[in-house]
Structures are given as structure tokens and as C-alpha cells.
Amino acid sequence: MKLSNLLNAFLVSLLLIVPNFDAVAGSDHDHQQDDSEHSETATGPNGGRLFKTGDFSLELQLVEQGKAPEYRVFVKDREKTVAPVDVDVTVTLSRLGGKKDTISFKPDDAFLKGTSPINEPHSFSVEISATYQGEVYEWHFDNFEGRTQIAAPIAEQLGINTNIVQAKTLTKTLPVYGKLALPAGAKRQISARFDGEITKLTALLGMQVKKGQHIMTIQSNDSLQSYRVISPINGIVTKQNVGLGEQTAGRSLIEITNMTELVAELQVFPNDAAKIRQGAAVSVNVSGLNTPINTTIKDSLFSVAGNQAKTYRAFIPNPNNQLQVGQFVSADITLESFTVPMAIEKKALHAFRDFNVVFAKFGDQFEVRMLTLGRSSGEWVEVLSGIDIGSEYATDNSYILKADIEKSGASHDH
Structure with missing residues (x-):
């Protein structure tokens, strides 16, 4: 085993086993806390987070009932319910990367209902401001999930590499098989x-x-x-x-x-034959060659083979007679090319709760981003939402980040 692999394995074992790896890697794991880090969070009668200043109390409830998550606020003064129209509440969510979401509220029956959804991930610092009878009440707490912090030197030793969310031209291909033959007149x-x-x-x-x-x-x-x-x-x-x-x-x-040019005779079965067009790009892989040969579909034979497959032909240069007639090949025929505004590498994807996620990087902190995915091609997949273009995200060895987060006992605030 290479020294680099031994080092990687050793560091991963530290990450997964040693209880105080936080001190080694500078890790700031998922946690939920109110103003007092060591005190238990008080819970209100509706299951939300309860805050009190003197006789005034406010309960902040996150509701997820088969719809976009929203905040609801219940207010009491001297243990009596305060009418929603009598209090003004604003909640500010500060996220990694300097983004802030400001949530305003409107009366809805016996509570105040947030006018904006609480977008995933539910990982942010929360500031609450309530105005009642001329008095302003303020509270703050941190609600982090899917977040970890690993110092840059440790991340480098662990081989945690990154890429940037960017536009990408993707291709949809059809994998086929065939063999090399001589062209007519050879x-x-x-x-x-x-x-x-x-x-x-x-x-x-x-x-x-x-x-x-x-x-x-x-x-x-x-x-x-x-x-x-x-x-x-x-x-x-x-x-x-x-x-x-x-x-x-x-x-x-x-x-x-004359073997300076050969023909890759590629078999395409009936269900796929209609998708192939003359001139389509094709990448041919020949055993023994390190790189594929890029060419195009020239034509097709008029009859089908014994297995009912239609034979499409792509001409391949062979100036050094390196390739031989009868060699078996595999190929990918391009069916469609399309450019997407945002794409990521598939190897960066992980399952987190019920989501497909990547770990976005902010300095030496990493945090999940829940993604809606679109079309895919090869090692890339289109991203429809959940992360911003230009964002940096972890690729190689990003499973280490997931293991670190899971080791910390991450919870989701409801």
C-alpha cells in the first residue's frame, strides 16, 4: 500500500473512531443551542422552541406537514395568549456565505404565520425580534445541521478536493458493442x-x-x-x-x-436504432488503447444481423496498423448534446436524510446543500436547484465529511 494511502486510512480512522478528533481537525459539529450553550432548550406547548423575558414569552415552531417548512409564532404575556395582531415579529436567519433570510409574520388564527418558507438546510444562526406594547424583545440561538469544520491542512492530507458549480455541456449516449472490419475496396x-x-x-x-x-x-x-x-x-x-x-x-x-483505415461495425438493437442519426459523434474504446477514438457514424448496413441488430459503421484511422481486423470494441454513440446552467460531479453526491446533497465549502467549513437534480451524462449531473452557481463543493473523499457529521449525532430541528 502506498504511503499516501496509509496516511489517508490512518486519518480516516481518527475521524471515525477517536472521540476528540474535533480538537485535531478543528471540527465544529452540528449542534442546536439557545443563548446558553449548556442549558437545555425549553419547549413550548406546541412543541416549538420557547423563549422568555420576564412575563413575556414567545414560542417559535417550525412546521413541516407535507408542505414547504414555515415558522409559526405563539405569544403570551403573563401566561395569557396575546392576540397575533398585537405583536410584530421578525426572524432573521444568517447562513454560511453571508446570506441572510428575513422572515416576516402575519396573523393567522391564534398564531403568527411566517410569510416565507424556511429553505433547506435548516442550518443558520437565528435572531428573533418581537415588539409588544412598545417594548422590544430579542433572542438569539444557533441551529446548525449538516455542518462540519476541518482545518485546511487536515483536509489536504485527507485528499478532500473541491470543484465549482458551473455550466456544463452534457451528452446523452447509447453504449453499444461491435468489432473492427475492413472498409470496401481495402x-x-x-x-x-x-x-x-x-x-x-x-x-x-x-x-x-x-x-x-x-x-x-x-x-x-x-x-x-x-x-x-x-x-x-x-x-x-x-x-x-x-x-x-x-x-x-x-x-x-x-x-x-490497406489497413490505414478500419470500420467499427456497431450493433444497435431495434428499440434504439431510431435514435441514431448519420453523423452522430461516437467514442470507440479498443482494448489496449489508453484513450478512446473519437469519430462519427458514417452509414449503416441495409440488412440486420442474426440477432436483429442493425449495424452502424464508423470509420477509424489506423495509420500505424495498431488495430486489427476482428478486434472487439465498445462504443458510446451520442444521441443528444445539451448545455445546462449548473452541473456537478456525480462522485460528490451523498444521501442525507431524504435528500441528495453535496457539501458546499466556506473557508474551512463544509455544509450540506440539498439538491434537485436533472439530466445526467457520464460523470456529471445537472442541478436544478439547491446550490448557487460558482459555489465550491467537495468532490474526492467527501464521504469523510458525511462520516464526521454523522459521528457528531446531527439532528434536524422541527
């Missing part, structure tokens, strides 16, 4: 114009020849005159049917094959 059968004896033979089996090259000399049986035979194409001698001193006897003498 072979030439060389025979004698006048039968006779082969007196010189310079093109032997396996040799490469060039167009116009002298490949044999034949002495005519009729005229006893010798004439030269030249190669009509560049290629390789793939068959040698005669030897020096033999008679031509009206047969094919040698076969020359």
Missing part, C-alpha cells in the same frame, strides 16, 4: 496481365508496400518479354500464393490489404 488481388514465369518477387507475405512500388517481374510465356508489376495501393501483403520461378497460371498471385 483489398487488391494482384494477378498477371500476361501469364508467365515470376522472375523477381519483392513483395512477400507480411511485408508493407507502397502504391507504385515494384513488387514482382514476370516473363511472358508468349513474347518472352519481361514486364514489371507495381502495387496499386499502400498496404500489407496479406496473401502470397506464388514463389519465385513459379508460373502465374491465371490465378491471384498476391493479396494486398
